[in-house]
Amino acid sequence: MNNNLINDAVLVKNYIDGHEHALATLIQRHKQKIYAFIYSKVYDRDITEDIFQDTFVKVIRTLKLGRYNEEGKFLPWVMRIAHNLVIDHFRKNNRMPKFDNAGDFNIFSVLGDGNLNAEKRMIKSQVEEDVKRLIEELPEDQKQVLLMRMYQDMSFKEISERTGVSINTALGRMRYALINLRKIIEQNNIILTN
């Protein structure tokens, strides 16, 4: 007989009587509805899979133990089990359902606060102060090029014109300024992080 023609109540009875294939038909018939119901609450494939499995483990145990007494209402009964397990899941995780960004678009990339927090702002200003003090330690010609390049955003051509040296000399001074800065940092074990 075609299993599609048999109603749920008969399948449940057949299953309780020991016909295992009746369970396969019941799961096949209702899996999509139950799975979609769980997914609509938890928005996570893996959790949905777990809750779906737990739901049917409960269904199987209840039926085999002969505790099922809701004839003709199989799907609502299973849905209620799934619903209770979803609630258990959220209780266990101590939180309410949240949007999971399952797709490519992440809403927090738009809403995110790019500003530094108070602590990071303090660290940043301290680092900047330290760097300024280190620059003061450099020889005058190197310091001049570095300040023009990094703080005044001048090109090496402009620096060479302003200081009256060739571009190559300006580049060389910049290179030595950075080498010397690194030396001072290493020698004094200074940590510059933000």
Added chain:
Amino acid sequence: MAKLYSNCTPKSQNLQPKDETIKHLLDYSKALSVICYNKLKFEALLN
């Protein structure tokens, strides 16, 4: 009027449990045996 575009909703996705999950459930069902003894019922998993 401007058209509204949005990402695919979960409804359009194939929302179905994995075949392994179904197989596991059917295997679990076959393995689960209830033994009755003096009005008491015991569950046993027979592998």
